[in-house]
Amino acid sequence: MSNTPLVQMIGIEKHFGGVRAVDHVSLDLYPGEVVGVLGHNGAGKSCLMRILAGAMLPNEGEIRVGGKTVTFADPNDAREAGIETIYQTLALADHLDAPSNLFLGRELKTRFGNLDDARMLEESRKVLARLNPNFKNLSDPVSSLSGGQRQVIAIARAIYFDTRVLIMDEPTAALGPSETAMVSDLIRQLRSEGIGILLVSHDMHDVFDLCDRVVVMNKGRLVGAHGIDEVTKDDVLSLIVKGELPADWSARNLEAAQ
Amino acid sequence: MSQAVKSASGGTSSPLASLMPDASKMHRLSALLTLVLLIIGFSLASQSFFSVNNGLTVLLQTSVIGLLGIGLTMVIITGGIDLSVGSVLALSGVASAMVIKAGLPVIPGMTFGVIVGAACGAINGLVVTRLRIPPFVATLGMMLMARGLALQLTGAAPISRLGDAFGVLGNGALFRVVEMQPNGFPKVIFPGIPYPAILLLLVAIAVAYMLRRRQIGRHIYATGSNEEAARLSGVRVDHTKLYAYVMSGALAGLAGNVLMSRLVTAQPSEGVMYELDAIAAAVIGGASLSGGVGTVSGTLIGAFIIGILRNGLNMAGVSAFIQQIVIGAVVIGAVWIDQIRARQ
Numbered sequence: 001m002s003n004t005p006l007v008q009m010i011g012i013e014k015h016f017g018g019v020r021a022v023d024h025v026s027l028d029l030y031p032g033e034v035v036g037v038l039g040h041n042g043a044g045k046s047c048l049m050r051i052l053a054g055a056m057l058p059n060e061g062e063i064r065v066g067g068k069t070v071t072f073a074d075p076n077d078a079r080e081a082g083i084e085t086i087y088q089t090l091a092l093a094d095h096l097d098a099p100s101n102l103f104l105g106r107e108l109k110t111r112f113g114n115l116d117d118a119r120m121l122e123e124s125r126k127v128l129a130r131l132n133p134n135f136k137n138l139s140d141p142v143s144s145l146s147g148g149q150r151q152v153i154a155i156a157r158a159i160y161f162d163t164r165v166l167i168m169d170e171p172t173a174a175l176g177p178s179e180t181a182m183v184s185d186l187i188r189q190l191r192s193e194g195i196g197i198l199l200v201s202h203d204m205h206d207v208f209d210l211c212d213r214v215v216v217m218n219k220g221r222l223v224g225a226h227g228i229d230e231v232t233k234d235d236v237l238s239l240i241v242k243g244e245l246p247a248d249w250s251a252r253n254l255e256a257a258q
Numbered sequence: 259m260s261q262a263v264k265s266a267s268g269g270t271s272s273p274l275a276s277l278m279p280d281a282s283k284m285h286r287l288s289a290l291l292t293l294v295l296l297i298i299g300f301s302l303a304s305q306s307f308f309s310v311n312n313g314l315t316v317l318l319q320t321s322v323i324g325l326l327g328i329g330l331t332m333v334i335i336t337g338g339i340d341l342s343v344g345s346v347l348a349l350s351g352v353a354s355a356m357v358i359k360a361g362l363p364v365i366p367g368m369t370f371g372v373i374v375g376a377a378c379g380a381i382n383g384l385v386v387t388r389l390r391i392p393p394f395v396a397t398l399g400m401m402l403m404a405r406g407l408a409l410q411l412t413g414a415a416p417i418s419r420l421g422d423a424f425g426v427l428g429n430g431a432l433f434r435v436v437e438m439q440p441n442g443f444p445k446v447i448f449p450g451i452p453y454p455a456i457l458l459l460l461v462a463i464a465v466a467y468m469l470r471r472r473q474i475g476r477h478i479y480a481t482g483s484n485e486e487a488a489r490l491s492g493v494r495v496d497h498t499k500l501y502a503y504v505m506s507g508a509l510a511g512l513a514g515n516v517l518m519s520r521l522v523t524a525q526p527s528e529g530v531m532y533e534l535d536a537i538a539a540a541v542i543g544g545a546s547l548s549g550g551v552g553t554v555s556g557t558l559i560g561a562f563i564i565g566i567l568r569n570g571l572n573m574a575g576v577s578a579f580i581q582q583i584v585i586g587a588v589v590i591g592a593v594w595i596d597q598i599r600a601r602q
Contacts, residue, residue, distance in 0.1 A: 055490055076492040091490040093483035095550035096476075104480055105492030107473050114471045157491075 004067055005030050006165050006196040007052065007083070012061035014047055021047045022058070023220035029165060029196040034187060036207040036228075037200045038240055039217035045200055046088075048217070049167050052198075053085040054078030076105065082164030086171055088200075090154040094143035098135075099124040101142055102157045127156045131182065147174040155183070159190065166190060169200045184210060204233050218243035285544035286556045288595070293563050300570030307573045314449055318428075318520065320565030321454035322347075322513045326536035327543075327557045328465050329509030332502040334540050335469075337482040337549025338393035340503065342382060342400035343510040344532035348525070349408040350375040350511035355417040355424070355524030364423040368519075372511040378404055379507020383500035401533070408526040417524040427453055428520025454516045458558075461509065466554040478502055482549025538585065539564055542592040563588070 005028040014022040022044045029035055039045045050056040052063065054072030063070055065081045072078045078085075092101050099120040108116040108123070121138060128135040132152045142150055151174055158166055168187075172180040187197060187210050201207050207214060208228060216224040216239040224231075224239040230253060231245075238246045301308035326343045333340045354371030358364055378400055385396040434450030469475035477498045480488040489495050518524045541547065542563055543556030564585060571581045 053490075074492070074494075075490050079492055085490070087490060089487075091484070091487035093480040093487050093491075093550070095483040096480060100476060100480070101491075104476070104488065107476060109473065113473075115473060115476060 005064075006066065008062075008064040008067075009048070009052060010062045010064070012048065012051060012058045012063075014044075014051060014056065014058050020220045022051070024061075025217070025220075025222045027215060027222065027225075029198060031164075031194045031196055032191050033213065034191050034197045034199055034211045036211035036214040037198055037217070038202075038207065038214060038236060040240060043217040043240075044220040045217045046169065049085070049169060049198065049200060052078065052083060052165075053167055054083070055085075079106075079161070082162055083167065084158035084161065084163045084165070085167040086154050086158045086169060088169040088173065090150055092142050092150055092153060095141050097141055098128065098138045098145075098153050101153055102127070102160065104157075106161065123160070124156070127160050128152060131156055131186070132179075148176060148179045151175055151179070155186070159186075163190075163195055165196045165198070167198045167200070170202065171199070172201075172203065172206065180206075204236065207236075208233065216240055282544055282551060282553065282556070286553065286559060289542055289544065289556065289559045289563065289592075293559055293566065296563065296566050296570065300566065300573065303570070304573040307570055310449065312569070312573070314452055314455075316562075316565050316569045317455045318452055319569060320561050321452075321458040322517050323532065323535050323539055323564060324458045324558055324561040325461060325509050325513035325516065326532055327539035327561045328461060328554055329506035330533075330536045331540045331543075331545050331552045331554060331557045332465065332469070332478060333393070333506045334537075334545045334547060335478050335482045335549060335552040336499050336502045337485065338386065338499060338502065339397060339537070339547070340379075340382060340506045341394065341397040341533050342378060342404055343506060343513075343536055344529040344534075345401045345404035345408070346375050346378045346507055346510040347514035347517065347529040347532060348527065349378065349404040349514070351514035351518035351528065352408045352412055352417065352524045352526050354515050355420055355518060356411065358420055358424060359417060364421075364426075368427065368515045371515050372508055375511020375514065376504050376508035379504040379510070380500065382507065383503030386503065387496035387499050405526075405530075412524070412526045414526060416526070418522070420522055420524070425519055425522040427457075428516050428518070428522075429453075432456060454520070457512070457516065461512070462554050462558055465505075469554065474498065474501055479550060482551075484550075535564055535585075536561075538589045538592075541589060560592075 007029045009025065009027045012022055012025045013020070025044070025048055027048070037045045037049070047056065051058045054075040054077050057073070063072065065083070070077070070081060072081075093104060096104070099117065102124045103120050108120050110116045124138060128138070132149070135149060135152060137145060137149070142153060145153075151171070155171070172183050175183065184206070187199070190197060199207065199211060211228050213225065213227055214231065214236055215222060216236060218240065221243070223243045224245065235245055235249055238244065297308070306312060326347065330340055330343060350371040353374040354368045357370050358367035362370070382397050382400050385391050385399070386393050430453045431450030432453065433448065434446070435448040436444045436446050439445050469478065477488065477493045478501075480491070480493055481495045481498045485495055514529065517528060539560035540552060540557045541560070543553065543558070543560030545552030545557065567585060567588065568581060571584065
């Protein structure tokens with residue numbers, strides 16, 4: 001872990017009418033670090049992730065990338081800063097084929113400015129084969145593909161480009177066991193390449209298996225940020241449900257330190 | 259959708275699969291078959307239907323609906339609709355005629371008319387993307403405003419005596435061979451290819467290229483397929499929609515100039531209900547009103563189906579009222595077949 005965070009979110013606030021969806025949240029992410037982002041539905045974690053992805057503007061707060069303050073007016077700004085997002089909805093255009101989706105918004109072009117479909121197909125074949133060797137339906141509209149294949153396209157799109165920060169929103173929710181294992185392997189591999197990953201997940205097993213740290217949100221506030229070996233699953237559950245650690249946590253941790 | 263890629267890699271799965279056309283090709287194929295059957299049917303019903311002269315008449319009539327339909331196809335693929343094209347056609351034609359009447363040469367004058375059409379399209383696009391008004395309502399408003407403006411500017415009277423040059427676009431033809439007979443009357447040996455038909459072909463090729471081979475075309479499909487996904491992928495969806503509406507307006511302006519030139523008169527009341535024929539052409543050609551699907555070639559086939567239906571029913575002596583009933587039924591039938599296929 002290096003000392004400069006890849007990304008710093010400082011004092012982020014977002015409200016809708018009177019509702020504070022994100023209430024003064026600060027979060028750092030370092031290179032080669034997997035941080036689990038947990039919380040109930042509606043706790044504000046998706047909202048926070050959308051702000052970092054450039055899909056939503058915060059009302060207050062600052063985002064720094066590599067120490068420099070940035071403003072993400074739209075998702076393109078975030079992607080240019082190396083922040084890629086895999087949305088839970090996958091965000092695929094159903095009528096387009098896999099290469100068109102993979103390169104959507106960043107199409108490869110020939111010298112004359114035409115779409116270079118041949119090269120996009122070739123590149124897609126390479127990156128998809130790395131994730132799923134059985135992926136063959138490259139020229140079918142993605143609406144005709146299985147949930148796992150669609151997920152693979154969404155992942156491929158996020159790692160193909162020069163990615164430094166990866167936001168994964170429930171990346172394994174639609175997947176079977178072997179595909180889930182593939183995603184876990186991929187996360188470890190990306191971490192070893194120095195990419196910072198924010199993993200939004202409900203799966204406590206995945207979180208404890210993959211993450212270096214966990215942050216927990218409750219009612220828009222950040223109620224806990226801990227190294228994965230400082231807390232147990234019960235501690236994290238307590239943070240999610242009650243917004244605070246169990247009463248005996250500090251005593252236990254003191255014992256462990258001694 | 260990358261058609262080129264599709265056909266190139268069709269053979270990877272199985273030999274049979276490569277022979278099976280995909281859904282959108284299937285739709286166009288069935289529309290094409292309908293077109294051929296119509297031509298055969300009308301030829302049997304009326305001897306004068308299948309003649310060079312009537313063929314040219316159909317070509318001329320279809321070119322206006324075809325131009326409107328191609329513009330609408332772009333808007334429909336983005337998931338929108340443009341109800342204003344019939345009125346914009348009239349306003350553009352009137353605008354061209356007025357500046358030409360005021361002394362501007364024909365080519366800059368007609369260009370001005372097309373720009374007026376594009377401006378109407380730009381207003382449509384801005385109302386849809388900035389004011390967040392649904393396309394149906396935004397373009398319905400423009401339909402009334404453009405028609406009202408055309409009638410107001412002209413006092414509801416046609417503008418005539420526009421000079422021979424004004425009529426060239428609508429009445430001229432390439433490779434026309436005319437021979438002067440001894441009695442002093444010209445005899446047309448070969449009527450030539452009408453300019454409107456050439457214009458339609460050029461526009462069709464240009465728009466098909468744009469939709470298939472250019473980034474903006476890909477973004478038009480993506481926007482209509484899943485607007486939120488397109489936005490999150492970095493597609494500027496507002497810009498893409500605006501582009502589609504401007505193109506639709508400009509092509510309506512072009513169609514207006516063709517039509518007024520054909521009549522050598524600018525009629526502010528021309529083109530009423532043309533938008534419905536153009537929408538029907540796109541839908542018959544396989545464009546989906548829920549967005550993401552549609553092709554220029556399909557819309558062209560649809561435009562010819564409507565043109566030939568109208569012409570053939572005329573030649574067969576069917577009343578204009580019955581024609582409306584038939585075309586209405588055809589549109590419903592085409593969408594119904596599409597729905598059945600989509601459910602399979």
